[in-house]
Amino acid sequence: MTSLSDHAGFLPLAQLPSLVAQLMAHGYQCLGPTLENDAIVMRELATADSLPRGLQAEQAPGRYRLTQDPQQRYFAWANGPQAIKPQAFAPQESLWRVERDATGALTFAAVLPAVRPQAIIGVRACDLAALALQDAHFMRAGRRDAQYAQRREQLFLVAVQCAEPAATCFCASTGDGPTPATGYDISLAELADGFITVAGSAKGAAVLQALALAPATPQQIETARQQGEAAAAAQTRTLPSHTLRDSLMSRLEHPRWDEVAARCLACGNCTAVCPTCFCHAEVDEPALSGASSEHARIWDSCFGESHGHLHGFNVRPDIRSRYRQWLTHKLATWHDQFGRSGCVGCGRCIAWCPVGIDLTAEVAALTASEVPS
Ligand code: SF4
């Protein structure tokens, strides 16, 4: 783990494009924040000067609006709808292909993605924590997912401290933000006149070395530290710091599940934007000729009706059981699988839920009362 004070450099504001240019010179395709359909998403940056400036994201349950940042900062927006999940866990991709030759013999071959080294600029601490959870799932010992690993190993992560968390953020209470602590190649903290830079890997150190930056001053480092503390203190939503495993699992018949089910549309938006959700479906796509077939993986949601189908019946036939499955997996049984909660406090499921369902409010309602008898 590296901190803001470990060999920190200072990148003057006017030199931010030179960081992007240096990444490009090191052979990275650069992805960064881009304004698209009134939201900030990660897209390929055409040039080193393409980073948007002066945007903030106002977020509330069921609400996301971009506003102007009076200080004209580059990273004053809190997270957008898209985490970095698609860069490692592709929304749709082929896993293997089978071909039939003239004798009828079948040949199976893995399909691996053609990926080039990719630098993502503007990654938030919550998304680094989510990526670590995705790694734990897709790259666990003995069950390494070849497609995920191929994409993941090409990633270079330029993290940014969140100075302006949205009203939906609660990463401070999950212990995952707002200042990146680990999992990045380079970390930035934006000040009025430039960026504190810290290398988190040998790859990151090589890129920063090429920029020949002056060391950050103790005062600049202290300003960034205070900025992180203020951002954490500004967060009003929380999840309890203790594990919710037992309290949620003892409330599987709580009437609150009926109440939330009456509002939930089972649209799956929350799972699509969640950086830790990894459920997927697998489908076969045979060629009409019968000569070949591809086996593909596509993102799926536990809110979908088909997700609960098992051998002729549905184990989760109603929205109540699907919402309960999502929340109890994310916050309770995830502890059994991964040793921690599956929520990193990014708040996306709150902002992007069309009816504004707020998991922090649902947890508070579920756990406020005694276990119903
Ligand atoms: S459950 Fe919601 S707040 Fe938690 S990581 Fe997923 S999208 Fe973010």
Ligand code: SF4
């Ligand atoms: S909780 Fe909200 S986002 Fe999730 S499935 Fe229900 S309505 Fe959709």
